[in-house]
Amino acid sequence: MAGMDIRKNGSGNVGAFNSYDVTHSKRIGIIVGVLDGLKGFLVAWTAGQLLGGSCGIQFAAFCGALIGHNYPIWLWFKGGRGLAPAAGGMFAIGVAYTIVWCAIWALAFQSAKNILKANIAALMLAPIILLVIPAPWIEAVMTRDISATDYRIFSSIMSGILLLGHWQPLKELFHHS
Numbered sequence: 001m002a003g004m005d006i007r008k009n010g011s012g013n014v015g016a017f018n019s020y021d022v023t024h025s026k027r028i029g030i031i032v033g034v035l036d037g038l039k040g041f042l043v044a045w046t047a048g049q050l051l052g053g054s055c056g057i058q059f060a061a062f063c064g065a066l067i068g069h070n071y072p073i074w075l076w077f078k079g080g081r082g083l084a085p086a087a088g089g090m091f092a093i094g095v096a097y098t099i100v101w102c103a104i105w106a107l108a109f110q111s112a113k114n115i116l117k118a119n120i121a122a123l124m125l126a127p128i129i130l131l132v133i134p135a136p137w138i139e140a141v142m143t144r145d146i147s148a149t150d151y152r153i154f155s156s157i158m159s160g161i162l163l164l165g166h167w168q169p170l171k172e173l174f175h176h177s
Contacts, residue, residue, distance in 0.1 A: 007075065011168075015069075015080025017115065033084045040065055040085030044092035048144055055093075055146040059154045062089045063161060070165040081165035083119065086158060094142035096133070097155045101126040116169040123163050127156040 006014060009022040016036055020029025040062065047061035069085045071077040090098045101122045109118035130138065135148035142151065163170065 007078070013078070013080050014075065015082075016084050017081070036069065036080060036084035037088030037091075039069065040087065040089030041092050042088075043085075044089035048092060055144065055150050055154075058093065058144070059150075059157075062093070063157065065089065066158065066161050070161070081119070082162045083165075086162055090158075091143070093144050093154075094138070094146065094151055096130060096138040096141050096151065097126055097158070099141065100129045100133070104129065116166065117173065120163070120166055120170055120173065123159045123166065127152070127159045130155055 004022055006018050006022045010018045011021070014032075016029050016033030019032040020026060023029070043065035044058060044062040047058040051057045051061075065085055066082045066089070068079075070079050070082045072079045087098055104125045105118045105122040108121035109115065112118060112121075130152050138148040138151055
């Protein structure tokens with residue numbers, strides 16, 4: 001849309017943030033973010049609908065979508081960082097992780113004024129916070145019939161996958177500390 005190859009500019013990622021960062025177009029960043037979010041949602045929702053109540057299958061399909069987004073073969077394993085598809089997929093399963101992640105992100109961004117630092121803080125802390133939140137609170141915002149324990153396990157795995165997508169900024173953060 002902007003006549004630019006975002007793979008050759010900015011961070012080189014093909015996700016929403018780099019689309020915005022390179023083009024300086026909120027419209028393009030939002031379009032890419034929404035499409036990436038829909039990708040995660042549709043995979044998680046479809047797996048849940050077609051394969052019934054098996055949360056293991058739904059989680060596996062969703063993790064596959066995240067890995068495929070972050071490391072697409074056709075882009076030589078250099079995709080996005082996975083936050084938008086993760087948010088979309090979590091809407092098909094349960095929003096406790098998203099609520100906690102957004103709250104942590106907002107506090108971290110307010111403090112650090114850095115999007116990547118806020119992303120990393122939220123990815124590291126969200127699974128920990130979910131461990132201490134009472135199970136009924138988590139289950140109250142579930143869109144699927146999944147136990148809070150299974151949800152916590154999946155959220156931790158998902159955070160790990162997303163942290164791998166943030167590996168380079170994570171290395172730079174620790175290198176500059």
